[in-house]
Amino acid sequence: xxxxxxxxxxxxxxxxxxxxxxxxxxxxxxxxxxxxxxxxxxxxxxxxxxxxxxxxxxxxxxxxxxxxxxxxxxxxxxxxxxxxxxxxxxxxxxxxxxxxxxxxxxxxxxxxxxxxxxxxxxxxxxxxxxxxxxxxxxxxxxxxxxxxxxxxxxxxxxxxxxxxxxxxxxxxxxxxxxxxxxxxxxxxxxxxxxxxxxxxxxxxxxxxxxxxxxxxxxxxxxxxxxxxxxxxxxxxxxxxxxxxxxxxxxxxxxxxxxxxxxxxxxxxxxxxxxxxxxxxxxxxxxxxxxxxxxxxxxxxxxxxxxxxxxxxxxxxxxxxxxxxxxxxxxxx
Amino acid sequence: xxxxxxxxxxxxxxxxxxxxxxxxxxxxxxxxxxxxxxxxxxxxxxxxxxxxxxxxxxxxxxxxxxxxxxxxxxxxxxxxxxxxxxxxxxxxxxxxxxxxxxxxxxxxxxxxxxxxxxxxxxxxxxxxxxxxxxxxxxxxxxxxxxxxxxxxxxxxxxxxxxxxxxxxxxxxxxxxxxxxxxxxxxxxxxxxxxxxxxxxxxxxxxxxxxxxxxxxxxxxxxxxxxxxxxxxxxxxxxxxxxxxxxxxxxxxxxxxxxxxxxxxxxxxxxxxxxxxxxxxxxxxxxxxxxxxxxxxxxxx
Numbered sequence: 035x036x037x038x039x040x041x042x043x044x045x046x047x048x049x050x051x052x053x054x055x056x057x058x059x060x061x062x063x064x065x066x067x068x069x070x071x072x073x074x075x076x077x078x079x080x081x082x083x084x085x086x087x088x089x090x091x092x093x094x095x096x097x098x099x100x101x102x103x104x105x106x107x108x109x110x111x112x113x114x115x116x117x118x119x120x121x122x123x124x125x126x127x128x129x130x131x132x133x134x135x136x137x138x139x140x141x142x143x144x145x146x147x148x149x150x151x152x153x154x155x156x157x158x159x160x161x162x163x164x165x166x167x168x169x170x171x172x173x174x175x176x177x178x179x180x181x182x183x184x185x186x187x188x189x190x191x192x193x194x195x196x197x198x199x200x201x202x203x204x205x206x207x208x209x210x211x212x213x214x215x216x217x218x219x220x221x222x223x224x225x226x227x228x229x230x231x232x233x234x235x236x237x238x239x240x241x242x243x244x245x246x247x248x249x250x251x252x253x254x255x256x257x258x259x260x261x262x263x264x265x266x267x268x269x270x271x272x273x274x275x276x277x278x279x280x281x282x283x284x285x286x287x288x289x290x291x292x293x294x295x296x297x298x299x300x301x302x303x304x305x306x307x308x309x310x311x312x313x314x315x316x317x318x319x320x321x322x323x324x325x326x327x328x329x330x331x332x333x334x335x336x337x338x339x340x341x342x343x344x345x346x347x348x349x350x351x352x353x354x355x356x357x358x359x360x361x362x363x364x365x366x
Numbered sequence: 367x368x369x370x371x372x373x374x375x376x377x378x379x380x381x382x383x384x385x386x387x388x389x390x391x392x393x394x395x396x397x398x399x400x401x402x403x404x405x406x407x408x409x410x411x412x413x414x415x416x417x418x419x420x421x422x423x424x425x426x427x428x429x430x431x432x433x434x435x436x437x438x439x440x441x442x443x444x445x446x447x448x449x450x451x452x453x454x455x456x457x458x459x460x461x462x463x464x465x466x467x468x469x470x471x472x473x474x475x476x477x478x479x480x481x482x483x484x485x486x487x488x489x490x491x492x493x494x495x496x497x498x499x500x501x502x503x504x505x506x507x508x509x510x511x512x513x514x515x516x517x518x519x520x521x522x523x524x525x526x527x528x529x530x531x532x533x534x535x536x537x538x539x540x541x542x543x544x545x546x547x548x549x550x551x552x553x554x555x556x557x558x559x560x561x562x563x564x565x566x567x568x569x570x571x572x573x574x575x576x577x578x579x580x581x582x583x584x585x586x587x588x589x590x591x592x593x594x595x596x597x598x599x600x601x602x603x604x605x606x607x608x609x610x611x612x613x614x615x616x617x618x619x620x621x622x623x624x625x626x627x628x629x630x631x632x633x634x635x636x637x638x639x640x641x642x643x644x645x646x647x648x649x650x651x652x653x654x655x656x657x658x659x660x661x662x663x664x665x666x
Binding site (some may be wrong): 059068071087090093094096097100101103104105106107108110111114122123126127128143176180183187189192198199201202204205207208212213214215216237239240243263264267268269293295296297298299300303304305314317318321322326330333334336337338340341344345347348352355356 | 372377380381384386388389391392393395396399400401402403404406407410419459462464467468469471477479480481482483484486487488489490491493494495496497498499501504505506508509511512539543547585595599602603606610620621624625628629634637638640641643644645648652653
């Protein structure tokens with residue numbers, strides 16, 4: 035989504051990169067389709083079949099069918115996690131549990147084997163928390179300050195440098211794995227949460243910078259110019275003028291980074307496969323390397339445990355989550 | 367804020383170098399961890415490195431070995447199959463849902479929430495869920511058998527000829543709602559007056575969609591292609607969790623190939639060469655798409 039070296043942005047407004055030449059073109063973080071119902075967009079649809087009730091019924095039927103399709107895996111995961119193994123064998127995946135049992139959840143949290151260890155997901159859940167929180171905090175703060183510089187304090191070559199930074203959003207991370215493994219080894223932080231935090235900060239900052247740059251570019255120049263005439267310096271302008279209006283973009287950025295880092299598997303499996311592995315890696319080990327009787331109910335409970343934090347964020351702040359997705363989707 | 371002249375000069379000086387100073391750690395990190403590491407991986411791909419990295423030049427040895435490796439071609443072919451089907455179905459499902467949702471639907475917000483929640487999940491979770499649902503004995507097959515279709519079999523997950531298609535199923539489930547969101551945003555961004563004019567001219571609404579609205583989604587279309595192909599080329603976790611690349615190597619993809627050669631088989635050179643091939647693929651796919659996207663965005 036590069037427009038030119040001069041103006042590079044993922045433009046989430048209507049989901050398209052469309053920030054042409056001028057700096058003031060809002061490459062804003064706002065997603066029209068996802069505004070609250072009641073805004074213009076909610077009534078803007080063009081009715082395909084205005085009065086045909088049969089046609090409308092078909093539209094609703096199709097939409098409902100799709101909703102069932104998307105909800106089905108969640109339903110199957112939930113019901114399976116509350117079944118006993120006999121119950122699973124007796125019924126099929128759509129049947130409700132004959133007796134709702136929490137045993138699989140207890141086992142998934144505290145006893146299930148992920149490789150050699152049999153302490154469930156709990157330790158790895160905390161690993162993920164210990165990895166995600168600092169990585170999100172550091173990369174967001176760096177992104178805010180960087181975004182402030184490349185939008186408000188542009189200097190000769192700063193646009194080129196920003197473009198250079200953005201390339202980091204597009205590379206397949208496979209191309210940095212081998213050197214990174216060497217460097218983490220040299221620094222003595224291979225297979226540690228600290229190492230993973232470093233990796234996520236390094237490769238997350240390009241995205242956070244992009245978020246904040248696209249947000250600050252919509253702030254009127256006059257605001258900053260007036261403050262400079264009043265003698266306000268670099269940090270004063272940032273702390274007193276920009277930070278107070280940066281709430282929404284912080285939320286978008288934090289949610290985006292949280293989801294990305296919590297859900298990451300590649301860095302986790304390569305750089306921390308032992309004690310320090312994050313929950314996604316532990317889940318994969320639980321599901322794919324366990325021996326003996328396959329306990330699908332435990333697998334499903336563990337999968338839900340791994341998904342809960344991001345699902346919770348989505349439920350609470352879905353609007354911001356979607357903004358982040360459209361703005362930073364390139365990371366995939 | 368009154369300042370003496372000398373203080374003023376000092377702060378003006380500070381304002382000149384502070385921005386550069388603030389940006390420099392990130393730039394340094396980018397130079398080392400992105401550009402430096404790509405060069406490093408590139409260098410490794412021209413050496414004979416196996417278990418340990420070695421840095422003596424060995425020419426195109428690793429690439430030659432890679433291209434003679436049948437498993438690499440399986441992975442590349444699978445990426446082709448997965449990538450094209452994944453993109454095709456995400457586009458079709460996403461566009462269809464966007465158009466349907468654009469019909470003044472009640473509870474649109476709730477439906478959107480449902481369509482999009484898979485994007486909040488990790489691919490590992492998605493893979494785990496679908497691995498269970500597509501389980502040949504106890505998943506979908508059993509449901510159909512219980513419903514009376516006694517001969518219904520669904521063994522794609524353990525069938526080497528079909529395993530890659532299970533990745534498509536799970537991938538489309540995870541990403542199509544997101545494509546819907548992008549298309550819907552595009553539809554809502556179109557100027558009403560164009561549609562009004564077409565209506566005055568007597569165009570029916572299906573025609574308006576086919577001839578006016580969907581064609582004007584071209585820039586969104588390129589964005590979506592860009593995002594989906596990026597997801598497809600990098601896909602790793604979904605395949606790992608769903609099939610592990612199996613049965614055998616039947617659902618192997620380049621990302622898994624790279625991971626296994628570099629980190630579990632002690633073939634650093636092969637891993638580096640395959641990583642470089644992935645980078646080239648991304649560049650080869652994304653650069654033309656970005657170019658077309660920029661052009662179509664300017665024209666609209």
